[in-house]
Amino acid sequence: MTHTASSSRRSFLKSTALSSGGLMLGVSLPLLQGGAQAAGTVHTPNAWVHIADDNTITLMAARSEMGQGVYTSMSMLIAEELNVDLAQVKVTSAPPAAVYVNALLGAQITGGSTSVRDGWEKLRVAGAQVREMLVAAAAAQWGVDAGQLKAHKAMVTGPGGKKASYGQLAEAASKLPVPAKPQLKDPKDFVLIGQRAKRLDTPAKVNGTAEFGIDVKLPGMVYAALAQCPVIGGTVKSFDASQAKRMPGVIDVVQIPDGVAVVADSWWRARKARDTISIQWDEGAVAALSDGSIIAGLREAAKSGKVIEITKPQGDLAAAFKTAAKVVEAEYVQPLQAHAPLEPMNFTAHVQGDQVLLIGPTQFQQGAQGAVAAALGVKPEAITLKTTYLGGGFGRRLELDFIVQAAQISKAVNKPVKLVWTREDDFAHDYYRPAAVNQLKAGLDASGKPVALHFKVASQSVTQRAFGLPKDTLDPFMAEASVAGYNIANAQHDLVIHDTGLRAGYWRAVSHNMNAFANESFIDELALAAGQDPYRYRLALLEGKPRFAKVLQLAAEKAGWDQPVAKGRARGIALMEGYDTYMAQVAEVSVDAQGEVRVHRVTVAVDPGHMVNPDTVEAQIQSSIVFGMGAALKHQITLDKGRVQEANYNTFAPVRMYEAPKVDIVLVKSTEKPGGIGEPATAVIGPAIANAVARLTGKRVRRLPITADALKQA
Structure with a gap:
């Protein structure tokens, strides 16, 4: 009986419009920061693993890190099959792309305690594919049988003292066919999986270099505070922002579907000015609820x-x-119940014509891309989304309201905008x-x-x-x-x-x-x-x-x-x-x-x-x-x-x-x-x-x- 409900859950998800048809390899993707691939320094044997000429190995993490440790556990799955130390793997967030769909949820979503369950085989296969491609590249260069070679500690070694780093072989390996069914390790041979590992994100969170959404800064960026109806779903009937517009640092006051936003040169100035706006609300049907x-x-x-x-x-x-x-x-x-994550809702958006940059904490990359595209009338592929660390999610950052709001405000003022909600905004406007x-x-x-x-x-x-x-x-x-x-x-x-x-x-x-x-x-x-x-x-x-x-x-x-x-x-x-x-x-x-x-x-x-x-x-x-x-x-x-x-x-x-x-x-x-x-x-x-x-x-x-x-x- 327990498994009947579970089966129906999976069947439903597979039938949704967001369902994906399995692991895709060899796709063209936006790459690491700085355009490294164009410079010829980074090679992509598949969508999950990037290897640079300097032997740096990077995991494209398709699940958001919100404190649950997925950057580490997913890296362990890759590193196990690549035969490299966990410390050799760096992590960057993956962009929205079909290849990164969570097969258990039918979309590029972090939720449902699915990150390891979805990645258990998928990421091990990705690591094993790259390992076999590196070995094949070395075998071709050295004119020896691949069975004579060993991939270990980011090096491929062979007879007669032959050796080459993964970085040295990466360019040639990335041009080879991707093996459909690479040989996965027997669990009895696991070195990393099942062992206690220190989290990869801890040093950055301790020394302050980890970037959460609230830390994002862009050149010329301004800040927004949004007044929303005290009753969820209420809309603006009229407002008077004359006092707000006279306050120091205020750049503009704009109305969007969810309320009235003040844009200023600092968030505190935007917040102080927001609180002076007189707004008449149509509170809607929810006003009758208790x-x-x-x-x-x-x-x-x-x-x-x-x-x-x-x-x-x-x-x-x-x-x-x-x-x-x-x-x-x-x-x-x-x-x-409220979600009440420690980091309030926030997102940074820069709308330039039909091109949109979104940066911030989200559990639902494809949803964010699609919702903003619909709200602004642009194509989804015109939207670049970068996921930061999440200061808590618990399901709240599956929602897209605050992301759309940031994009709408940026479009209205023609500037990069960071929208930050107050804690009170969070409690009053949760899902x-x-x-x-x-x-x-x-x-x-x-x-x-x-x-x-x-x-x-x-x-x-x-x-x-x-x-x-x-x-x-x-x-x-x-x-x-x-x-x-x-x-x-x-x-x-x-x-x-x-x-x-x-x-x-x-x-x-x-x-x-x-x-x-x-x-x-x-x-x-x-x-x-x-x-x-x-x-x-x-x-x-x-x-x-x-x-x-x-x-x-x-x-x-x-x-x-x-x-x-x-x-x-x-x-x-x-x-x-x-x-x-x-x-x-x-x-x-x-x-x-x-x-x-x-x-x-x-x-x-x-x-x-x-x-x-x-x-x-x-x-x-x-x-x-x-x-x-x-x-x-x-x-x-x-x-x-x-x-x-x-x-x-x-x-x-x-x-x-x-x-x-x-x-x-x-x-x-x-x-x-x-x-x-x-x-x-x-x-x-x-x-x-x-x-x-x-x-x-x-x-x-x-x-x-x-x-x-x-x-x-x-």
């Missing part, structure tokens, strides 16, 4: 909306409920994680075993808005983790799509968050109803599911599940498969006199398949746990008359360092295909905490976040 009305609408949709099957019903659900010894029902609610209502019903037999399960989720489809998914079509990104790994003979899983009227976006771990919270909270409630231990209750339902069972057992053992816990504390457990990664977590919590939950320790057992860099795997788990803790214990976006009430980190407080728990991680060594690791832990920590709090207090909080007030009302 967070309460959104949840009420979802509940009504769950009751009367069109039901879409997530999977084919299994067994005879109605009959199983009739004969059940006990029936348990529960509803779980998740609120809206929020949709709210959700999950309703579950189970029938238990006399022994307490679940014999019937009905799962229903009502939420909003991001994919309908972002990619034109037809109405009443299963959105696979709403169904993730809806079908848990447990063996339940009679089951039905349904989905109801309800448009709340507020724009929604993909948020780290997407629908795993709402569905895992519901499933893993509910299975704990069933264990309680059955009078059984929640860990052993789960384990008994995992026969024939070895990867699920192993991580569950490892997490419980490492956490000391059967050992006494410190006074005033309790443990909770949760389990999920997401992104082809199997994970269990045990959270150890306490609740203080004010009702505030404190997470002291989180134990994680994870089977992510074949790991490229275990150090990154651990870092991503730690990051995801802290990120998910914020949503579980603190964060929500509330609306009053369409206006977001959370304006900055003081009202949307992140998890502080002193609040971060000790995280113990058990990595399962596996030869399975790589799973994704940047997101799943985000979804598992919420139910693990909720289950621990319920065990400690006897109060079940079914609506996140688990605040002191929520506990009082439970």
Whole structure:
């Protein structure tokens, strides 16, 4: 059942208009900065690897680096097959091009914990192709059989002491046919893959040379601050910018579809002038929304909306409920969430006639190129896009609004423009994680075993808005983790799509968050109803599911599940498969006199398949746990008359360092295909905490976040 939903997700993505037809080689691409190829110093055996005459090897990274370590892991895949040290590989961001499409997502997108999964074979093949082409070039030059040669440490060596660097051979190699099926290394021979490696981007981030979008500077560049309607989707009726135009440094005030922008010689001057503009807004339909009305609408949709099957019903659900010894029902609610990346939205654009330069942080290169082309009426190929480092993404930088805005402002003033949003702009104009209502019903037999399960989720489809998914079509990104790994003979899983009227976006771990919270909270409630231990209750339902069972057992053992816990504390457990990664977590919590939950320790057992860099795997788990803790214990976006009430980190407080728990991680060594690791832990920590709090207090909080007030009302 778990794999049915996964298959439908892949099938949907393959059918989208953005789908790509596999690995393309030998294409003509914009090259490295400075036009090195034209100077004859850089050679391109394929679209991923560039080798310069000075023996410098460069990876064209088609995935955005937003802290998840892809520049390092992707370089390791290339370096492994090239037989070079990781330190010999440099990285530059790839331009928009069909060859760089993420096959798992159907577009040049960084998201869905897919970077390593997509690149696992693709990049190893690219490295092996180049290795074989270099060896073939050397064999041709030396008149020897290629089987007598060895490629190692960026050198090809042969009989009689013959040797040449990769750089010396690169020009000849780039002219050879690209081998379609190069010989890949046997995993037992891996030197780099699977070993802990220091990140390649750390030195630049420490010494300040790493360029984030907010660091970009161009000759003659000016700065823009944009006033947008306090209600998302609102439009300008009229405005008075007379005072702003008189302020120091102000160059122009221009109206674009999303609002009114002030352009000045510094961003602070632009921001100060922006705040003096008097604007009359048409607030639109969203002005009638509140967070309460959104949840009420979802509940009504769950009751009367069109039901879409997530999977084919299994067994005879109605009959199983009739004969059940006990029936348990529960509803779980998740609120809206903001992405809140540390680096605010920004982008730099320079529009010169029908030529456009875009520089900044994006997770969606092709989308940025296409959206700006449509907005400005130019051809996509007239747009050059350079991706900087991202100061956080979490799905927010899949959106294109701020990029289009920068281009529109640049066109209006005929200058290179850097648009920077304030933190308050970010909170007020996000594409929020949709709210959700999950309703579950189970029938238990006399022994307490679940014999019937009905799962229903009502939420909003991001994919309908972002990619034109037809109405009443299963959105696979709403169904993730809806079908848990447990063996339940009679089951039905349904989905109801309800448009709340507020724009929604993909948020780290997407629908795993709402569905895992519901499933893993509910299975704990069933264990309680059955009078059984929640860990052993789960384990008994995992026969024939070895990867699920192993991580569950490892997490419980490492956490000391059967050992006494410190006074005033309790443990909770949760389990999920997401992104082809199997994970269990045990959270150890306490609740203080004010009702505030404190997470002291989180134990994680994870089977992510074949790991490229275990150090990154651990870092991503730690990051995801802290990120998910914020949503579980603190964060929500509330609306009053369409206006977001959370304006900055003081009202949307992140998890502080002193609040971060000790995280113990058990990595399962596996030869399975790589799973994704940047997101799943985000979804598992919420139910693990909720289950621990319920065990400690006897109060079940079914609506996140688990605040002191929520506990009082439970």
